[in-house]
Amino acid sequence: MERTKADPRVLRTRKLIMDSFIELSSKKEFKDITVKDITEEAMINRATFYYHFEDIYDLLEKVLTEVLSINLDYERYINSQLDEETISNIFIAITDFQKSLSHRCHRGYEDTIARIIREQLEMIFYKLLLKERPNDHEDGLKMAAVMLSWGIYGASVEWRRSSENQSPEDFMKQGIPYILSGLK
Amino acid sequence: MERTKADPRVLRTRKLIMDSFIELSSKKEFKDITVKDITEEAMINRATFYYHFEDIYDLLEKVLTEVLSINLDYERYINSQLDEETISNIFIAITDFQKSLSHRCHRGYEDTIARIIREQLEMIFYKLLLKERPNDHEDGLKMAAVMLSWGIYGASVEWRRSSENQSPEDFMKQGIPYILSGLK
DNA sequence: GAGAGTCTGTTGGATATACAACACTTTTGA
DNA sequence: TCAAAAGTGTTGTATATCCAACAGACTCTC
Numbered sequence: 001m002e003r004t005k006a007d008p009r010v011l012r013t014r015k016l017i018m019d020s021f022i023e024l025s026s027k028k029e030f031k032d033i034t035v036k037d038i039t040e041e042a043m044i045n046r047a048t049f050y051y052h053f054e055d056i057y058d059l060l061e062k063v064l065t066e067v068l069s070i071n072l073d074y075e076r077y078i079n080s081q082l083d084e085e086t087i088s089n090i091f092i093a094i095t096d097f098q099k100s101l102s103h104r105c106h107r108g109y110e111d112t113i114a115r116i117i118r119e120q121l122e123m124i125f126y127k128l129l130l131k132e133r134p135n136d137h138e139d140g141l142k143m144a145a146v147m148l149s150w151g152i153y154g155a156s157v158e159w160r161r162s163s164e165n166q167s168p169e170d171f172m173k174q175g176i177p178y179i180l181s182g183l184k
Numbered sequence: 185m186e187r188t189k190a191d192p193r194v195l196r197t198r199k200l201i202m203d204s205f206i207e208l209s210s211k212k213e214f215k216d217i218t219v220k221d222i223t224e225e226a227m228i229n230r231a232t233f234y235y236h237f238e239d240i241y242d243l244l245e246k247v248l249t250e251v252l253s254i255n256l257d258y259e260r261y262i263n264s265q266l267d268e269e270t271i272s273n274i275f276i277a278i279t280d281f282q283k284s285l286s287h288r289c290h291r292g293y294e295d296t297i298a299r300i301i302r303e304q305l306e307m308i309f310y311k312l313l314l315k316e317r318p319n320d321h322e323d324g325l326k327m328a329a330v331m332l333s334w335g336i337y338g339a340s341v342e343w344r345r346s347s348e349n350q351s352p353e354d355f356m357k358q359g360i361p362y363i364l365s366g367l368k
Numbered sequence: 369g370a371g372a373g374t375c376t377g378t379t380g381g382a383t384a385t386a387c388a389a390c391a392c393t394t395t396t397g398a
Numbered sequence: 399t400c401a402a403a404a405g406t407g408t409t410g411t412a413t414a415t416c417c418a419a420c421a422g423a424c425t426c427t428c
Binding site for chain 4: 191192193218219220230231234239240
């Protein structure tokens with residue numbers, strides 16, 4: 001399992017499975033969705049599911065990663081600085097993602113979701129930092145990316161907890177100066 | 185080629201190919217559609233196309249048969265008599281089918297289309313007759329089905345030639361008594 | 369707590385699909 | 399008119415998918 005990405009059969013099958021899972025998620029809670037449900041909806045054999053995913057939790061993780069990655073749309077920032085606007089956009093993408101999940105029911109998987117968000121953030125920040133400071137030491141940049149990802153994630157938790165009425169942009173503005181000054 | 189209908193891979197692939205062909209037909213004339221176009225749209229390998237269809241004309245024929253068969257919806261008549269209403273419904277399905285084709289461009293394939301229509305009609309009429317007169321001789325019923333199919337097809341040609349303003353129902357009413365009296 | 373039913377994860381063998389390469393024909397356009 | 403490009407149809411090999419069957423885990427019900 002987990003081989004080449006190129007074979008069209010593989011792409012097709014994975015898309016069928018993921019789309020079916022997303023479709024089912026809009027009708028049932030995660031805990032009530034079985035592998036059989038998914039493969040029947042996707043019209044693929046159950047054995048084929050296990051060729052691509054370890055189990056249903058692996059699928060959940062990959063679907064969430066995929067959806068979040070589309071939300072974040074890294075390509076957008078390829079030519080941007082790690083400035084106030086970029087951070088604000090990333091923050092908005094995160095809060096949007098969390099809002100979209102709150103409609104579905106993933107109770108009990110908050111920690112998985114949190115980890116996925118942080119992993120994606122870390123990767124994006126690392127790429128941006130590397131582009132911006134190619135001469136810095138890798139380990140330092142990695143550590144900065146880790147801290148940024150935790151910081152932004154924490155901010156999103158705080159935003160949901162206390163101030164959903166405030167726009168994410170305004171909320172984030174309060175914290176950004178501290179983040180940016182730490183990076184100077 | 186042309187094996188079992190049961191394998192889900194086969195059903196999936198054929199549907200992908202047929203849907204792609206229908207989609208392309210709404211954008212281009214038939215003569216401008218290549219096998220490569222179809223397989224790229226369907227995201228299947230070109231060699232796989234030839235596993236299922238002899239060539240693009242074979243595909244055209246099978247797609248038309250499929251579409252017409254859905255239009256005719258034989259199941260509807262399973263419990264009906266071969267009466268005025270049934271014949272009228274069948275006639276309407278045929279004229280609808282021909283109208284839907286007139287938007288697409290199949291110039292040069294009118295004879296193919298005519299044959300497909302007659303084959304489908306013949307099959308339906310044979311089934312209906314067999315159910316209605318199980319004691320008659322098979323060959324006689326087959327001949328009756330052949331004549332009915334040619335008759336109905338001819339009527340649809342005449343309808344298109346002379347009186348598209350008249351509703352197919354009204355048009356058909358004129359001929360039905362002759363058909364039914366022949367069957368008594 | 370025993371039995372029936374459903375779900376999971378795995379396996380071996382059968383088959384459909386992908387791919388690359390080929391010779392051939394048709395179209396294109398300079 | 400010629401050469402390059404594009405399309406057709408075929409083949410051999412690799413691999414993804416299907417299928418049937420299995421053992422084990424889990425619910426549910428009596």
